[in-house]
Amino acid sequence: MENNFAKTVLDNGIRVVTERMPHARSIAMGVWVNVGARDETQEESGLSHFIEHMIFKGTEKRSAVQIAKELDAIGASWNAFTSKENTCYHAKVMDNYLNTAVDILSDIFLNSVFNDKEVERERQVILQEIKMLEDTPEDYVHVLLARTMWGGHSLGRCVLGTPQNIANFDSKTIRQFFKRAYQPERIVVSAAGNLNHARFVELVARTFEVVRRDDNFPQRLSPVMNKGITTQPKNLEQVHICLGIKGVSATDPRRHACAILNVILGGNMSSRLFQEVRERRGLAYSIYSFLSLYSDTGMLGVYAGVDKSNLQKVFEIISSQIKELKEKPVTASELKNAKQYLKGALYLAAENTENQMTRIAQTEINFGRYIPLKEAENEIERVTHENILELSSDIFHSEFAITLLGPIEDDVQIRQMVSL
Template identity: 35%
Template structure:
């Protein structure tokens, strides 16, 4: 059973007891990310996430790691477009020791200038690593293109130039404004006592400001665009994307089933056509990238440099076939079974449940029970899929990016495939 609690501090907790396990996963979710940043200081949310591990008034960076290792725990963090999460997993009897490290990081961080200088360079190396990974570069670029002019189009990691502008004062001010008690959700899954853990966390973040100032998000209408990126690589990487659906949308289950049919598994249409029948790609798939207020549908393929046009035309063929003939009852049933099984498998992972509960609570304010999720997939009909296919079948609505060893006339290829 999932329990929602609001502490006296104003912080929300989402708790899922799993009494048959011997571990606890704790995630402290902060509703801040790239969407909240001034373009001038792009990457500051991610920079802060790194700095939380660089020392507090009570612990050095090494001591943070040692205190978690001493209890056999695991600690990490990540920054997204809309939220940042700090998490730890430990044996249930050690949850307080593990949680204490997270609390110390978020309330007593030094934000030391010398450590900032070193970590700034570390992140610059991370930027280079992304630039050197052409598939990551393609995905990052297509996301920026789909949401151009919108806050979701902002970079999570920033640029070397924007990172240089982030001083300790800038970082401290941003932290104070974003890391507020009403902007935090603590997600806990595993073996624990609800009353005990709520009492433990009740007064732990009183150092933070009570509330975050609301702001108006940037918005710009979507229009398809095309980009060719040249790099010295051995394989070309293609992303085609169009607008999708947001988190919490009632059409989520139908869209998930349709995405899975098109590019979510080895039996999917894109995989069977592009890889198995045409032999054009080793990796080909599709995905639904969903955010709290928007989303996008992305198709990826990694192909030989001389097969870019063939792969794009193959993708177009499958979208046209979907538009003309729809899907079969067998495909619907198979995809439904796959997704239900994947959900059940995920429920067996304590950390996975913590992530799901925390993300859904902080971004949508709603968590579906396992029974509701299974019913959601079971209730999808052929008519639902027919309605969903209209979102992705119009090839003229797709933006495209290709990373290849030479410039590609991508717009011409995309228009020619129509």
């Protein structure tokens, strides 16, 4: 697999990357745009996600129903997503349907009409999606944490936007943002599976070479982390807590050490937090740590859903585990097992064409090159106890941003209870 990667840059700057997986019968293709929620102004917040919805709602030659029928007729698995920094339109098909997949994905990406009636219809869908998010506390508390941690920076805004913005967007606004943001140098077309690179480039170039450059798009500004505690009372059975601290970026040389630190802290079922909070004490059903990595910054966070009566106990455990990671080296077995966990996840994911399509696109966006699996494995293996201790001391030296969502009334008492 390591020697089956290929890359071509089209004349307009669009990058085409592929990974040939001859044992597979499928091909996963994605059109990636290095544009997301952080690239929007406050007034534009939600536009990237709105565009993601509208891309499938009709082109100059296909209606929304025709797009769905043609993809379903070839047994395709297809979708799209928007994150803080990227938007992706993707499909997975049997290898004999690659031509059809390229034709449809290129059509919706390049020729969407953003019809007024479809915009109005999809507006209602997105407003319901916002309400659904707000009704899902284990997800919504992450949105609140980002708002607390990144403040007024665009990383602190919800990808879905605000109801006020969604209500105001029209087809003209959507077209203008699309034209301004979807520039060739920000686009990566990736594919993995049983395919030939030269043939794939030929198919892609026929349509994507029409995209023209427009330099009128602002550069990203790095955020400053905010500290403090935010509480949001809501009539729920549990208190959902989320805390975050500035971590490393997606390209930081310490990212592998940070991934290992995350695994040991709360990244799997044998982690310190999971074992102590859930398995030994039964204080929570769900508790985990997580990483959010961006191009120029990052976050290491912890989530837990707990009964209000257990809130202080859980925070005391989190605090003690973080203190121990700052002061003592992790054990040899913890380090070894965390490395094996990450390497296993890396190689198991590589057997899936969708995962490989995603991986080669993300490494191209973040590093401008392909990173072989063996290179990533070696970087994981090089991490030492000293690296973990040094990183822990560096990351955990400052205060956390903390958000609580649930049945909390006495704000002062809560703040005293959860201070780390």
